[in-house]
Amino acid sequence: MGIKRRGFLQGAAALAVGTTVVGCDVDVIPGGDDETPSSGPVIAIDVGAGGPKVSPLMTGVNGAKWYDDGFGMWDAKENAPDPDVVKKVKQSGVGLVRYPGGTSSNLFNWQGAIGPQADRTGQIEGKQGAPVDSGYGPDEYMAFVKAADLTPQIMAPFVGSTPDEIADWVAYMNAPEGTKWGDLRAENGHPEPYRVRHWEIGNELFGKHQRYWMSADDKTALRQYAFGGTQRQRRQPAAKPADHRPEAGVSDGEPDQTFTVRYPPVVPESQAVHVNRVSWHQVDDLSSANVRDRVYTFEPGSGTICFGDGRHGRIPPEGAKITVDYDSGPHAGFVDFYKAMKAADATIDVLACWASIDSGEYTTALSFPRLMAKHGHADEYDGVSIHPYTDFSRDLKISSFPDKRAGHDFQMIGELAAGKMVTDLQADVRKYGKDDAYVAVSECGALFFGGKRNMKAYPEYAYAMSHALYMASQWARFTAAGIPWTAGNDLIGERPGVSRTLLGGAPGFIRTPDALVREQLRGFFHGGGHAVETGVRDNVKVSARETVLGSSYSALMATAAIDDDGALGIVVVNRSPDKDIKARIQPEQFRHAGSVEVSVVSGDSYDDFNDARHPHAVGIEKTKAVLRSQEFSWTFTAHSVTLLRCAAR
Structure with missing residues (x-):
């Protein structure tokens, strides 16, 4: 593997442990003097202070595109999902996959994408308006979901659909045989209901580039989304x-x-x-x-x-x-869609997509929860989905990476703001929504969007180790916040080779550092149990170029949880591009059995990535170590994600 052997073995020998976060603020830990651990970061974990349930759907992925056979996810000749994609998705521990995607799917017509291929209609791609095919329809998607052992999540288009059409889609996916849509599904070869629980209405309609029939005025468009109009x-x-x-x-x-x-x-x-x-x-x-x-x-x-x-x-x-x-x-509004869909299946969750973001902040002035409460509809949504991207142009006000190191640092600086977008929306939903309403993340990542941008100093930033550190930091924050499901990045790309996706493009399908971290954390997120409260003191600050969001960031980030077996899992992200950091772990109300299982994902540098020539430039290394005291230290390798699992005594 490409991992730094010196740093990994040093950590195992020093028996130093990492950072965690739970329940309240998710934060990062400082690194300190390797020779004097008492002067470095301290991670205080209170196992007795239980937090939210750890979700197996945390490391979901956006399906992104349905046309062109899902960019290679579907083998049309075999009428089956591509076995290599299935194998690598399962290996990566992905919990959920979104369909049919985001912007490209805002005009998707589900009824044109079922039944015999020869009878299917053309589709309109939602970004460019171009004609595309209907080959990878809802039934093909569910075949992929079943093969890869995933949880489905559907983005139901808003602007080109009616409530009755989407309610019919719910019935097609979930109704039993003996009903109109259940019988049609059975006729198409799928007698058993799919039982799709997670639905959201529309994609990024708060953005001016995705308004379609709606007003260019933000407040008018918000009302139109909620209640419809002309x-x-x-x-x-x-x-x-x-x-x-x-x-x-x-x-x-x-x-x-x-x-x-x-x-x-x-x-x-x-x-x-x-x-x-x-x-x-x-x-x-x-x-x-x-x-x-x-x-x-x-x-x-x-x-x-x-x-x-x-x-x-x-x-x-x-x-x-x-x-x-x-x-x-x-046109109908969200309230009409919600009522029709819940009438079709009362067990589903229907989420709104209006979570406006401006300059790196959730926009409370355009609050969907507040508008719904004001008009007496606070109970008529099950949650709100958000896309807390770090957009370098919008959030950091930059149009280029001055150098490679800046491309790494800018992601880490933006990550904190992205986490705050989510918790601010949560506060809004808790204030105005019903008691069990929640927030989910249906897209996230760090990217340039639109306009002129220059990435030539670090063109691999979105699929190198840097971005895996960004995503792991987001999962730590979302775990502490109790987010039930997340779809981050895209599954595969349009072109061959590596790209800002989990597996790159067909036909090679390379497992990116993002995919490896998901594999590493599979047991943590799929182990059941709950997060535990963690405080981090004396975090190391990494200095960076000045941006509107600051000129430094915390080096360490993490979260901790007790799984169903009673073991304590600690996820630690060292975002420092070049410094190994020693931290002291103080688990309260937990007695470990005297050993720790360790896995580390890293490469020789923060800009390492996997491709066809170097498929293991970034890899996973695992080991075990003896713990001689209840408190212990661990040295975290630069630009790495570490998972420590301590069995209970």
Whole structure:
């Protein structure tokens, strides 16, 4: 393996232990003088102070894309999930997988993606509006879930769906045979209900780049998301049923052309259709029009626009741009979706997706929980999902990495703010929501989004050891906060080779450091039990370049838990890029059996990553050691994740 043998053996010999966090603040620990452990970090673990249940769904992953056979997750020839992906996902200890994805899936039509492949309809990709396929549908997804022993989680599209359509999806996934949708599922080869519990409505609709029919005004859009409404669309390019690209709204000069608006239904008589900016006029029947008439017919429910054939109504000239002004709506809101879905299956959890983030902070001024409480709907959501990304441009106000070290440090600086986004939303939900409402994380990570950015100093930052340290730190915070499920990063990438994903792209599927840390922590998160309260004193601070979020960060981060066997597990993340750190562990109200099982994930450098030529540049090393006292010390290797497991006496 590529792990630093010197640091690992030094830690085993010194019998020094790591950091943990539980219950209250998740924080990092300081490192100190290797020769005088009393002057270094101290981790005080109070096993008697029980915290939240440790979730086996903590290390979930975003499926990201469903089209193109899930970028290789699905073997269409064998009509089965790719066995290499299944093997590596199971090996990595992934607990949950999100489907059909995020932005790309905001216009997904589930009914077009079931049944015989030849009968399936085209789809609209939610970011670019391009036409894509329906090959990897809900049944294929569930076959992958079953093969890889995963928990399913579905993002149900909001902007292009109705409550009845999504309630029908719930019924298709969960209803028994002897019902309409249960029988259809059985007809498609799957008689047993899938029992999908975790659902969320929409993806990042708080972001201005994902508003679709909704208002550009944030407060108006929040109300529309919660309660529905109507919104004027102006000079919007016409579309095709499965194509929202601008070129789909251009005339080919042929007779009897048909277009649609992007976001039906349309308020009757509200539309104005323009051909090269010239207004054309609606008629009830094209057969009565003459060759010169600039006319069209219109169906408000579907938003369908039909032009003439050159004898009965003009043909829009070839190359002409068709645009439409119209009132899109009325559309249903989250409350309508929630009621319809719970009527279909009262046992599911339905989460809202509106958790607005600005400049690295959760935006309380756009609070979905507060709006729902104000209007008497506090009981009509089971939770809120959030995407607490560290966006370097938005949060740290940078557009480039000055050097490789800065690319590492900026992730660690942003990680603390990302954790606070989650706990701030939790406070909002607890204040305004029902008692059992909760917060889940359906995407997370550290990335550049949009705009100009320069990553050439550290292009591997999103799949190197640095990012594995970021994710492990997030899992420590989320464990302490009691988050029930998390989907971080994407499962696989669009292109071959490594990428900002768990396994890279087809056909090689490389296990990234992120995947290795998940494997390392599988027992911790799948061991049942609960987190325990941990305090960290005298944490080492790592100095970094100045950013709006600060110029330093804590070196050590961790969490601790008692599993179902009574053993104490301690996860420690040393985020320092170059310093081994010794810390003293003080477990209160716990007596270990005199030994510790240890696993460490690291490489020779914080920028190490695995690829086809070097698949083990980052690896896992395991050992055992004897503990001679109840308090003990451990030296944590630089840029590493360490798991210490102490059996109870």
